[in-house]
Amino acid sequence: MQEQYSPRDIESTAQTEWTRNEVFKVTETPDQNTFYCLSMFPYPSGKLHMGHVRNYTIGDVISRYHRMQGRNVLQPMGWDAFGMPAENAAMNNNVAPAKWTYDNIDYMRTQLKSLGLAMDWSREFATCTPQYYRWEQWLFTRLFEKGVIYRKNGTVNWDPIDQTVLANEQVIDGRGWRSGALIEKREIPMYYFRITDYAEELLTSLDGLTGWPEQVKTMQRNWIGKSVGMEVHFPYDQASIGENGKLKVFTTRPDTLMGVTYMAVAAEHPLATIAAKGNPQLQSFIDECKRGGVAEADIATQEKKGMPTSLFVEHPLTGEKLPVWVANYVLMTYGEGAVMAVPAHDERDFHFANQYGLPIKPVVRTSAGDETPEPWQDAYGEKGELINSEEFDGLDFASALEAIGEVLSQKDLGAPRTQYRLRDWGISRQRYWGCPIPIIHCDTCGDVPVPENQLPVILPEDVVPDGNGSPLARMPEFYECSCPTCGAPAKRETDTMDTFVESSWYFARYASPHFEQGMVDPAAANYWLPVDQYIGGIEHAILHLLYARFFHKLMRDEGLLDSDEPFKNLLTQGMVIAETYYRLAENGSKVWFNPADVQVERDAKGKIVAARLASDGQPVEIGGVEKMSKSKNNGVDPQSMIDQYGADTCRLFMMFASPPDMSLEWSDTGVEGAHRFLRRVWRLAHQHVTAGPTHKLDKTRLDDDQKAVRRAIHLAIRQASQDIGQNHKFNTAIAAIMTLMNVLEKAPQASNQDRALLQEGLEAVVLLLAPITPHISHGLWHALGHEDLAVQAQWPVLDESALVQDTLQLVIQVNGKLRGHIEVEAAATRETIEAIARANENVLRFTEGLTIRKVIVVPGKLVNIVAN
RNA sequence: GCCUCGAUGGCGGAAUUGGUAGACGCGGCGGAUUCAAAAUCCGUUUCUGGUGACAGAGUGGGAGUUCGAUUCUCCCUCGAGGCACCA
Numbered sequence: 001m002q003e004q005y006s007p008r009d010i011e012s013t014a015q016t017e018w019t020r021n022e023v024f025k026v027t028e029t030p031d032q033n034t035f036y037c038l039s040m041f042p043y044p045s046g047k048l049h050m051g052h053v054r055n056y057t058i059g060d061v062i063s064r065y066h067r068m069q070g071r072n073v074l075q076p077m078g079w080d081a082f083g084m085p086a087e088n089a090a091m092n093n094n095v096a097p098a099k100w101t102y103d104n105i106d107y108m109r110t111q112l113k114s115l116g117l118a119m120d121w122s123r124e125f126a127t128c129t130p131q132y133y134r135w136e137q138w139l140f141t142r143l144f145e146k147g148v149i150y151r152k153n154g155t156v157n158w159d160p161i162d163q164t165v166l167a168n169e170q171v172i173d174g175r176g177w178r179s180g181a182l183i184e185k186r187e188i189p190m191y192y193f194r195i196t197d198y199a200e201e202l203l204t205s206l207d208g209l210t211g212w213p214e215q216v217k218t219m220q221r222n223w224i225g226k227s228v229g230m231e232v233h234f235p236y237d238q239a240s241i242g243e244n245g246k247l248k249v250f251t252t253r254p255d256t257l258m259g260v261t262y263m264a265v266a267a268e269h270p271l272a273t274i275a276a277k278g279n280p281q282l283q284s285f286i287d288e289c290k291r292g293g294v295a296e297a298d299i300a301t302q303e304k305k306g307m308p309t310s311l312f313v314e315h316p317l318t319g320e321k322l323p324v325w326v327a328n329y330v331l332m333t334y335g336e337g338a339v340m341a342v343p344a345h346d347e348r349d350f351h352f353a354n355q356y357g358l359p360i361k362p363v364v365r366t367s368a369g370d371e372t373p374e375p376w377q378d379a380y381g382e383k384g385e386l387i388n389s390e391e392f393d394g395l396d397f398a399s400a401l402e403a404i405g406e407v408l409s410q411k412d413l414g415a416p417r418t419q420y421r422l423r424d425w426g427i428s429r430q431r432y433w434g435c436p437i438p439i440i441h442c443d444t445c446g447d448v449p450v451p452e453n454q455l456p457v458i459l460p461e462d463v464v465p466d467g468n469g470s471p472l473a474r475m476p477e478f479y480e481c482s483c484p485t486c487g488a489p490a491k492r493e494t495d496t497m498d499t500f501v502e503s504s505w506y507f508a509r510y511a512s513p514h515f516e517q518g519m520v521d522p523a524a525a526n527y528w529l530p531v532d533q534y535i536g537g538i539e540h541a542i543l544h545l546l547y548a549r550f551f552h553k554l555m556r557d558e559g560l561l562d563s564d565e566p567f568k569n570l571l572t573q574g575m576v577i578a579e580t581y582y583r584l585a586e587n588g589s590k591v592w593f594n595p596a597d598v599q600v601e602r603d604a605k606g607k608i609v610a611a612r613l614a615s616d617g618q619p620v621e622i623g624g625v626e627k628m629s630k631s632k633n634n635g636v637d638p639q640s641m642i643d644q645y646g647a648d649t650c651r652l653f654m655m656f657a658s659p660p661d662m663s664l665e666w667s668d669t670g671v672e673g674a675h676r677f678l679r680r681v682w683r684l685a686h687q688h689v690t691a692g693p694t695h696k697l698d699k700t701r702l703d704d705d706q707k708a709v710r711r712a713i714h715l716a717i718r719q720a721s722q723d724i725g726q727n728h729k730f731n732t733a734i735a736a737i738m739t740l741m742n743v744l745e746k747a748p749q750a751s752n753q754d755r756a757l758l759q760e761g762l763e764a765v766v767l768l769l770a771p772i773t774p775h776i777s778h779g780l781w782h783a784l785g786h787e788d789l790a791v792q793a794q795w796p797v798l799d800e801s802a803l804v805q806d807t808l809q810l811v812i813q814v815n816g817k818l819r820g821h822i823e824v825e826a827a828a829t830r831e832t833i834e835a836i837a838r839a840n841e842n843v844l845r846f847t848e849g850l851t852i853r854k855v856i857v858v859p860g861k862l863v864n865i866v867a868n
Numbered sequence: 869g870c871c872u873c874g875a876u877g878g879c880g881g882a883a884u885u886g887g888u889a890g891a892c893g894c895g896g897c898g899g900a901u902u903c904a905a906a907a908u909c910c911g912u913u914u915c916u917g918g919u920g921a922c923a924g925a926g927u928g929g930g931a932g933u934u935c936g937a938u939u940c941u942c943c944c945u946c947g948a949g950g951c952a953c954c955a
Contacts, residue, residue, distance in 0.1 A: 040955095042955095043954090043955050045955090080955070083954080083955065084953085084954065084955085085954080085955085156953075157953075165953075166953075167953040167954065168951095168952085168953055168954080169953075169954045169955095170953085170954090171953095215872060215873060216872085218871085218872065218873095219871065219872050219873095219949095219950075222870090222871050222872075223871075223950090223951085223952090225871095294952095294953085295951075295952090295953095296869090296870085296951050296952075297869080297870085297950090297951055299869090300869040300870065300951085301869050301870095302869090329869095333952090348869095422952090423952070425952080426952080426953085428953095429953065430953095431953085498953070499953095499954095499955070500952095500953095500955085503955080537949090537955090538872095538873085538948095538949060538950085539949060539950070539955080540950095540955085541872080541949080541950070542871090542872095542950060542951080542952085543950085543951090543952065543955095544955080546952095574948095574949095575948085575949085577948095602878080602895075602896070603878080603896090605877095605878045605895090605896065605897095605913090607878040607879080607895090607896090608878080608879085608895095627948090656880090656881095656892085656893070657880060657881080657893085657894095658880065658881065659881085662874085662881090663874090663948075664880085665879085665880060667879080667880065667894065667895095669879095669893095669894055669895065670879095670880070670893070670894055672894085673893055673894055674893085676893095677893085679907095679908095683908095731880090731881070731882085731892085731893095732881095732882070732883095732891085732892080734892080734893090735881090735882075735891065735892035735893075736891095736892085737892095738892055738893075739891075739892065742892090809888095810888095811887080811888045812888095813887085813888085813935090813936075815935075815936085816887090816934095816935065816936040817936095818888055821888080853935085854935060855935095856887090856935055856936080858887060861887055861888090862887055862888070862936095864887080864935055864936065865935090866935045866936090
């Protein structure tokens with residue numbers, strides 16, 4: 001055994017042995033407990049960042065722990081390889097997205113392998129290969145035929161200068177990021193998944209996901225946004241609008257129907273279009289509403305504006321004429337694109353009505369009374385007894401709902417309805433680097449799905465996009481084709497799919513990644529699925545996780561697999577953050593410096609007070625701790641950390657610095673601390689091993705000090721087992737192992753018993769660390785005299801008898817304040833404990849002149865004496 | 869704007885069902901070793917007062933429940949993630 005800890009040698013030796021023995025390659029072995037551990041696969045952006053390292057280390061620790069429990073553990077890896085960055089890189093460097101992507105994959109694969117992950121690399125795939133996306137196209141055609149996919153118009157960000165559709169990310173302050181042009185909303189035809197058909201199941205089956213964080217389930221519930229209410233129709237006729245019809249709205253507060261004083265419709269609503277004819281002022285307002293991007297955050301924060309139309313609709317109960325307004329706060333995409341406004345009881349309507357001088361009619365008696373003077377109070381929104389509502393006066397919410405519903409349905413002007421906030425999923429993208437949508441447009445036959453025997457529709461890979469729309473739309477060799485139904489010349493769809501589609505089913509493909517007869521091999525899929533543990537960033541809490549759940553149900557309904565949900569347990573990791581440093585340039589912009597190039601100065605207490613750039617010694621500003629990013633130049637390159645300290649140190653630091661679901665602040669000195677700890681483990685093991693082999697421990701003949709050491713060993717085993725296996729709190733597991741190391745380093749090594757005890761302690765340390773720092777554990781396990789591989793060793797077993805104590809220390813409080821400690825027999829009765837506590841010197845001192853009112857004894861914990 | 873989460877020493881963080889606030893690590897300070905340095909080891913380290921024993925305060929701010937609150941309830945402030953075409 002080498003005297004010095006040398007991560008470079010140890011890590012390459014360990015990785016070579018794992019590869020040679022194919023220890024991480026798994027098969028569908030019957031009758032073995034399986035564990036499918038999946039970390040969200042990376043987008044191949046160029047090189048690994050710390051977020052990846054964190055994600056894959058967490059997954060690896062969990063995988064290796066379960067391996068040591070004897071389970072058949074599948075941990076696969078692949079590449080979410082379609083996406084916009086490849087097109088941007090292509091434009092900047094004049095390289096085809098395909099080549100850029102494949103090069104990145106090759107580089108990042110090498111980086112991942114250097115982390116020593118327990119991956120079955122034989123299952124690797126990239127989503128941009130036809131072998132993968134052909135099955136996505138196949139499913140698309142099936143779902144299209146079933147009607148689960150349909151075509152309708154959707155609104156996109158249109159850049160009028162570049163003549164292209166932009167992603168929300170590419171719209172900055174209402175302008176295109178490259179052209180600087182003011183963005184407009186534009187309607188184009190797109191394909192949609194009917195995810196709303198699954199809204200109810202997506203909602204209710206959340207209840208069964210007991211292994212998901214409550215936070216994520218709450219977010220998904222709110223996103224789906226089920227509301228029970230009523231559809232109400234406001235009739236209009238030839239005389240008032242020029243045609244007969246009904247303005248439909250959805251409301252959750254039909255009890256306030258008598259308080260409606262106006263109607264508000266979205267700018268895109270058909271009534272707005274009718275009203276704008278011959279009204280240039282209104283037309284220009286509608287045009288103004290169409291300016292700016294489609295992102296909800298922008299629409300919701302913009303100033304609330306509206307304009308009256310000359311149109312009126314009838315109140316369904318009273319027949320009263322209600323003015324129709326166009327308002328920018330009404331979303332065409334939610335509900336019916338129109339709302340009935342009840343300014344007395346809805347905050348947004350209240351502000352709007354006050355702004356434009358519209359009438360406000362209170363119809364509910366709330367805790368604020370019968371009137372609703374300015375300013376708005378939350379009480380105005382309460383439910384209560386109806387007032388000013390004619391025959392409905394005096395009714396409460398439930399009976400008003402029933403009574404009003406009854407009248408509406410008699411008049412055929414409304415009915416109860418359930419509404420979801422969730423919208424159908426539009427998947428058409430006017431981009432090149434994505435999975436082609438397998439549809440052929442024929443003048444006679446319409447939209448025809450590409451027949452199975454003509455799949456896949458292959459994306460040409462030698463194309464360099466130029467930022468002016470999709471190059472596919474300009475490639476006749478791609479889009480010219482004949483109709484599969486009638487054989488006439490036809491045009492292939494040139495849009496590609498949202499990249500969320502690929503990441504919605506990759507977890508299932510890993511079960512049979514090379515299967516050529518179908519999307520998945522049902523036997524393999526049912527063997528591994530659902531995923532036992534899924535790990536990824538909290539930023540995916542809604543969209544990706546909801547789409548993956550939806551796809552799983554689609555695949556189930558296609559008969560491809562049996563389970564209802566894809567991910568049994570979910571762990572959402574926090575971000576990796578780091579300090580930022582900058583200087584103000586002359587033009588006022590900030591120039592950011594990487595933490596690696598900055599030196600900090602501290603005051604007497606160690607608090608950081610200033611920072612200087614190492615190269616010129618001049619001060620820089622401290623900008624605060626933020627998510628690692630290119631823009632703030634505060635990223636730390638994982639590769640340089642691995643090169644300097646080794647993968648084990650990097651892994652140990654990341655797992656120790658904070659619990660996985662919290663953000664992790666990068667600290668160079670923390671990394672050094674982790675490295676220092678591994679050196680200490682190595683040194684103690686080296687010292688122990690060079691002193692020669694040990695005898696067997698005689699557990700029946702331990703003195704008190706030896707019992708204390710053995711207790712420390714098994715406390716660490718208990719703590720680490722709970723923390724890693726159940727709670728996923730790797731930081732406290734490591735703290736427990738560190739505490740054990742502190743004990744072992746101080747323990748005597750003279751006698752045979754002492755040395756045997758140290759052997760037991762070191763074996764525990766090595767195995768408890770094995771999931772976290774697998775390379776050093778691999779080396780030390782051999783050094784401690786074991787022939788088998790540490791990865792195949794069994795997780796340490798807790799010996800409860802080692803934890804038993806004869807006496808316990810209890811805390812004594814007087815009036816809740818700590819006043820002393822007492823040592824009592826473990827078996828002492830409540831009465832004995834109370835008597836000892838009452839006789840305690842400090843208790844007597846602090847209760848002098850007071851009367852003891854009560855004594856609370858918490859067994860094994862404390863005694864609180866209440867006196868006054 | 870809406871939904872969700874978070875806030876504890878100089879710093880990262882720890883604290884079973886409400887029961888000793890600050891485990892473990894980092895940083896700081898003092899010391900040992902060394903010709904010197906690195907490395908390593910030992911001690912100390914929430915704040916305030918006190919030489920000290922000790923006392924008081926303290927978990928973002930404010931109220932409340934309780935013998936007892938970092939933990940439960942209400943209000944507020946600040947920060948983070950998401951908002952459907954970033955992945």
